[in-house]
Amino acid sequence: MLRLACAALAGTAVEFYDFFVYGTAAALVLGPLFFPTFSPVAGTLAAFGTFAVGFVARPLGSVLFGHIGDRHGRRPVLVASLLLTGASTVAVGCVPTYASIGTAAPVLLLVLRFLQGLGLGGEWGGAVLLTAEHAPADRRGLWSSFPQIGPALGFVLANGVMLALSATLSDAQFASWGWRVPFWAAGVLAAAGLWLRSSLAESPRFLELREHARVPLAEVVRDHWRLVLLTGGALAVGYALFYAVTTWSLAYATERLGVNRTVMLACIMAAVVVKGALTPLAAVLSDRYGRRPLCLAGCAAAAVWMFPMIALLSTGEPLLMFLGFLVALIAFVTMFGVIAAYLPELYEPRVRCTGAAVGYNLGGVLGGALTPIVATAVADRSGQVPWGVAAYLTGIALLSLGCFALLPETRRVGVAAAEPEPATS
Template sequence: MMASSPQSSLGGPPAGRLDLACPARESAAAMTAQQPTAPAETTATPPRMRKVVTAGLLGTSLETYDLYLYGTASATIFPRLFFTNQSDTVATILSLATFGVSFMARPLGAIIFGHFGDRIGRKETLITTLLLMGVSTAVIGALPTYDSIGALAPVVLVLLRLLQGVGFGGEYSGAVLMLSEHAPAGRRGFYAGLNNIGPVFGFILSTLVFLVTGSLMSDATFTAWGWRIPFLLSAVLVAVGLYVRNQLSESSLFIEAVKKRESATPPLLQVVRRHPKELILGTGSTVALFAIFYLFSTYTLSYATKVLQMDRSTVLWSVILAMVVNGVAIPLAASLSDRVGRRAVCVAGLAAAALWAFPMFSLINTGNSSLLTLALSVQMVFYGVIYAPIAALLSEIFTTSVRFTGAALSYNLGGILGAAFAPIIASALLARYGNTDPIALYIIAMCVISAVCVAALRETRLTNLAEPR
């Protein structure tokens, strides 16, 4: 038997007959055939995808190890080492201010590394950012303190912190782009979100190293020289990260974008001219993300140990457990964003984080370690729900030729507005009002700003990254 034609099976004319009654059908088909089709996205093979995921996670873990290690030290020990000529309150504020300095340098890093990432490639740029962060962190581990070289010590500390900020300005967004541009379109949120587990690993590793080092020696010994060990260890970790990242290759999307590049205009100017709305809203969508995390990771350490007089080790363990919970929430929320959309998941997380602000501080203020762990863990679940879809969202709102610059600039400008001043603002609010209610209101305000910005962005989960915009 002869198989029927597709037309016949769909109710069209039988095979072998001309459809003289519908001449328009042939005309419509011809017109359709002549219309240009949207470029198809290409995805990596499973082995290559596993390599990209491994490199992204490892690189981001090591970069954030450097970042969070400094955050822990600035909240707990650096006030005694680099600001010994100040009162305890002023020393703490100044130490936290050096933590914020990094965020001021990040947009510069986003511009520099975004330019080269969009022009010469994601891979080489990511290798450079990793090296810059790692060397800066290792040098901090060898830096003389105030007692040795006086006021020069905090000055050099700030300069090294600025270099860390420049390096990190291109790190996160570049790693996310590698995952987004290699991933299957229907799973882009999940794979891009996986990169956000890297900071979880980095935070836990830095906190554990800090915690274990401190537990193996007396407080006096740790203050004298033991604190340097976690910083010097960065040099070894970066060597591993450089080896893994060197095995990567560029995505097909980026290679095609380079071939088709028509404009010699720098990516930064293209972003400002062609994507001003995306840049502004992308920046606003991340401010709560940064405020929540750095109040959690930096200010809470200072508040619990210095104000509530809780044991430093106890507080660090609570923070570690909360980060483990966060690591579980991220891939679940990232996968959900592939099904219901980036905006819906992000706004839900922001609403939950805002509602939890007052209950969280009520639990923290008890000074009970179990309630502290509960308060931080619940907040980090909500934080993970916000953080997970942001990775793909910022990648999808910009076209390939300027994606690195646009995403990096949005992310790092959000870092300045949301994180650079958050620990300082929280310290000032507590000093002014004597309670944590204003800090809770501050978190709520940040969540409202981000929710409005996310809602104003277009939904991007079905975006074809190969299409120009």
């Protein structure tokens, strides 16, 4: 289990590195390089628009790779998704800017971002199911949390490279070629991830199935549409919270508050490191007390903390901004440290790869794709403190809280059965 979980963690770290490095670049440099005819705010909005395309592609990737996972096994998904995401990320680092090829530059950026999202949409389901379906029932939360540490590790790697380049290069060097280096590094990381995954065993739950779904998506839509909508709505707050902290706040603080780019990256990275370290703790608590109670607690904490977080961000003081980000990400990990065990337990085995991945990535469209765009637009119309952003995030948190309240508890249910207990208030 340890070897399997570490391989899943390494793969998700590499794939989320690819995804996050684009978000950081969108916040810092892609606007003026690929949309130079726009105003600064419009350029940032356009860059975040290409960022959002990756989230729109993720549910499509979960359908494509979920079909493969439910028909042919979880293991092939891990290899194919990693190859697609790694190759498209390296290609982003090679795209000429608007000054060189005109409008073809943002179009290429858009296409490659779509392919990134397509690959990541398949990655999560394959990695999580392989660990969840191998894990013993009483420790499923703990072992399934390993892939959930991957996003934090990938974010730290992506922003660590950006931070090092930002601190050592001049603004002109960073804008000229420095921002491309993290994208090129994705090729090395993808090769390492493929090597780690080359000898993984197939999921025992998949091998035990007597009959596989012919068209998994059709079964999910017909028999589990309500569950997919509830899980997508429930997870929206996690995505909104994470990308408000890691992407929107980076652009807002550097452009509107004049905070040094290196300082902002350091504040965000420190909060994400703590978030990653606390992920196994949330998972262990879910093995003891249940998945749903932790999700409800994290959601409620997020709803309460949005206005204080925006107030602390608006000070421009590093320690206060770090505190705001830290509490927000603790609320986040209370939910998302549990999700890797919770979602597989909600869906029956024959459509689990498709259902769990579609629900998970639908939350990304609702919360992750729109948040940087909406927050940037709202902040541009706000006064000194963007309270409208806080109101928007609080609204998403309340929506997700209602969705979690309608989902059942699953802790005592084996992933082989996946018939959850009735929901209790």
